[in-house]
Amino acid sequence: MTGHVVVTGGRGAIGTAVCDDLHRAGLTVTAVDVVPTRTTPPYQQLIGDVRDLEAMTAALYGVDAIVHCGGLASDRKGHEHDTYDINVAGTCTLLLAAARSAVRRVVHLSSINALGCVGPGTPAYLPVDDEHPHTPISPYQLSKHLAEEACRQFADRENATVISLRPTYVIHPADPARVGPGSSDLYAYVDIRDVVQAVRLALSADLTGFHTALLAADDLWGGHQLDSVLARDYPDIPWHDGTTPRSTLVNCSKARSLLGWTPTSA
Template sequence: MRVLVTGDRGVLGRAVRAAVEADGHVVTGYDLASGDDVRDAAALASAALDQDAIVHLAGLPGDQEDNPDQVMAVNLAGTWNVLLAARATGVRRVVHASSGKALGMLERDPDYLPVDDRHRGLPSKPYALSKWLSEEMCEAFTRDTGITTICLRPVFVADEAAWEKLSEQAELPPARGAAWHLGAVVDVRDVANAFVAALTCPDPTHARLLLCADDVAADRPTVEVLREHLPDVPWRGASLGTDSRTALADSAAARSVLGWSPRHGWWNRGGRRGS
């Protein structure tokens, strides 16, 4: 398969590109660091010629407090241009990098736990809103064109450097100036593997899929974490034992649609040190 990967020179982009190539696909990169801008619709359409799929990772990775308009402009216009390029060139599958923040994580307590892909979205911060609206755009585009769109929603993505910083922590630290993050983390290698799986999985038409490690990012049981942080949020998952370390974000849909499961988590700090 020939795959155009936007944002292939970023931290996640490098991991995804390597995994896609390791799976035997031929990758064409498209990154601002190489002079390629997703806001340039004509250039993007040209890059998409003769491609079988597009993996869309390019975009501003978080809230820019001094320039929220830029986040919306790059992330929304970039996604729109990717979708237009797919339609113009006959690409039949687009895999879009969304975020768990599309569900309002870090903005408010969830309606229920574990959070899953049926949870309402409606975020308000620019980055999260750009991801939610991009997902809506993908779904509308699929209804109109029949082109498959798969929106992957990783929670906090930890690469080797991040795991090293977290190696002696007893719990994933709170996000600065934001609400609690649900103790949700996912290894960058697992995220990369999810993108690979999304390229060849049976056609789901349109899907939105949370990606999270199986265990909560804490050295204590899930019930203790819940008692401290979210005692009033209803639990809808399987019954929790006193020693259970079940994650508070549910990746069941990704397992079903992609045949994906995370291999790394907090208990062994991404597989880089023992518990």
């Protein structure tokens, strides 16, 4: 892809990695966040809030695509209203600005949490895939589910293309303090470099309409073996796809088929 891309949440861990990668790929990049980056990046940055319709409309004028990374990344106990306001209302406002500015491609950083099958939730079956029923439990999970529905509506109403990427537990190799996912997260993880790869592929994929794509590595975090964790942690959850269990509890076949994505980092 060529052109101009706005990245919301440009100061966040995922947003920064996306901005750096797209800039290296030769795209014009504008990072939007409520606070400036600590250093001066080699691309444009704007201070703005995704809930500000006029500011977002102005920021998107003449832009070819949006990568929407902005939002809260987890629950805020006692501040659930912030989760809904930023993640849901912010996404809806950004999409309205996109409609006003005639931007017709959006890559939305959602989460496996939109399905409600991790954390406080329980999978209906394994491996979890993109067709898994949505049963959000926490405010954060509900916010991700509702943001995806807003993206679906925008794609249908505006004849646009929106890909909601659903990463599992994102691992940043430069962070030595990472703990990693456990049984409640299906031991599923994805390297930030593979998330960035998925974003780049989603920006140029020959697609129309609304699509989702789970992102996970081809193995379990911490060297866990699938047969062992199935027997120990998930004995009552049925295996869904009729195949012999292999190495992971998340089925990323849609990311592979729609985007040509393959996790490469370990």
